[in-house]
Amino acid sequence: MSAQVVEFPRKEPSLAPILSLTATAMNSVNSVILDRMQSEIPLIPALAGHLISGGGKRMRPMLTLAGAELVGYGGTRHHRLAAAVEFIHTATLLHDDVVDGSETRRGKETANIVFGNPATVLVGDFLFSRAFELMVEDGSLKVLKILSGASAIIAQGEVDQLVAQRRIETSEERYLSIIGRKTAALFAAASRISAVVAECSEEEEEALDAYGRNLGIAFQLVDDAIDYDTGTAEMGKDKGDDFREGKMTLPVILAYARGDAEERLFWQDAIAGFRIEDEDLEHATRLIQRHDAIAATRERARHYAQRACDALSIFPENKARAAMVEAAQFAVSRGY
Template identity: 55%
Template sequence: MAVVTNLSLKRSKPDVNALDKLTDLVADDLKACNALIIDRMQSPVELIPQLAGYIIAAGGKRLRPVLTLASSRLCGYDGSRHQALAACVEFIHTATLLHDDVVDESDLRRGLASANAVFGNKASVLVGDFLFSRSFQLMVEDGSLEVLRILSHASAVIAEGEVLQLTTSNDTGTSEQAYLDVIRAKTAELFAAACQIGAVVSNRPAVEADALFAYGLNLGIAFQLVDDVLDYSALQAQLGKTVGDDFREGKITLPVILTYRRGSDEDRAFWRRTVEEMEQTDGDLDKAIAMMNQHGALRDTVERARHYGAIARDSLGLFPDGPEKRAMLDVIDFVIDREF
């Protein structure tokens, strides 16, 4: 298995507990959010809670709902609306995961068999639709038209991003801007909305809502940039998937774009064969990773992530110092400096 090591730009090791610290700050709210998630994924149709429970139980760190809860705390909110809205954010995210795995024909999700591999594509798509519907029920119950506007807009943008990604798949002519448009829509938009609603439920001024939107958006872009590097550099146990899944699926991510642009005619012919024509042979992944290292594509993709992380950091500048702000700043470094 090919594994990238020695990315020379690595800085000091990040605080591995940064996300845990943020989660601990909102532990009581997250407990209530998780209870609501379990309650609202129930249905008399047995397959729905069975499949939904499978993917939710296999979930990660609940980063997006944690950001909703933390942003609300940052804005001084002391009610309970943010708990249900955090659950709403998690339902939207989980629905997109179910749909993504079907579109990508993925067999693994965080090291376990994906829901579509266990239950089939049809069930995964339909339960994803159910979770989207549950999220809208929660939005309506909240009663805020502004919250409904933010989260429904995010849902529409995510769907647009999914379709946009289809147009860039297997296309080595994809520009860096087109790639950024995809990850902004697919990943960063929900990060942004998750943070922005923290200011809305707190009745904070628009400038603070805009600042939290910018924080979430740029954190989300940085998150996805690093994820795309990790696909070429981390072991399955770290990523929950095998190295090179993006390569095998012909996904055009920034490491591919940079390597293609910087390569020779012979190099570009390699990429056209492997990701456009999908004619891959043993050793092609190793060669792809070697070329990425040769042209500094992985290193420079992480540098791009640092740029967006810096914007996210500046976005919190107008908020007073406190444990929530410090933890949200630390999460930026945690997201970017994950192990390569």
């Protein structure tokens, strides 16, 4: 009699390895963040703290810390630079919520709702300034060039997204260009600077850049899928925000391209802002499900996540590399 094959349940990818890998260094980063968000103007730390304490994954600074572990960096410069990365990210979130008119993020009221738009924009500017102070204090012109360049690219991506808003003709190519700028640029820069402070080769810098860039695209693709996925848990912003704001994300682009004439008319009205009620969102979600647009979006995310993992192949196999690979796998499989 042949032996019975026992199949063990497949372990779901998790952020636990990268969280464990970077935990000690992240404590130092958090100390820098707490110190540098202080001001003699009480509104500034109150508003900044409202968002920073909101329970985000801190993915971007985590990449700087994990990259430093990967290349064996033994110093502490990356702690302050990781804080600069988080300040850049937080500033963009504050500005985004004002531009989008968002009301909640991670289950909490957004800063613009609590404190008003003018204060939110100005505190975002304050955090950008703190980020640049930290870069200058580091003293590396190369680091300054990478992070300042990323900041400019993010702004261009946000402007391009604004221009593309409510434009049904937005192509998949343009969509990928937008998310490559507004999301992936900071992932790439955050990863690359760890190789710079460790004085690694150009090849290693580019490998970490490619890891972060592809991870960032995968991460945003999944975010955009989650916005229409009724089977997922709560995410960072209100479910349906993208729909009501007329954003042409990949699930919509695919559903529109695959739809019949009647469905296309619905999408044209919805993206133009004429169909934004709850029942319209439900109908949009059904159409997206009907044409497997969420599955297709996640499949594209898996492609970019694999490219991120492949970029790390030039580094020796170690605990840091395994954690970064699993973080990329988690980015695709997550439901929040």
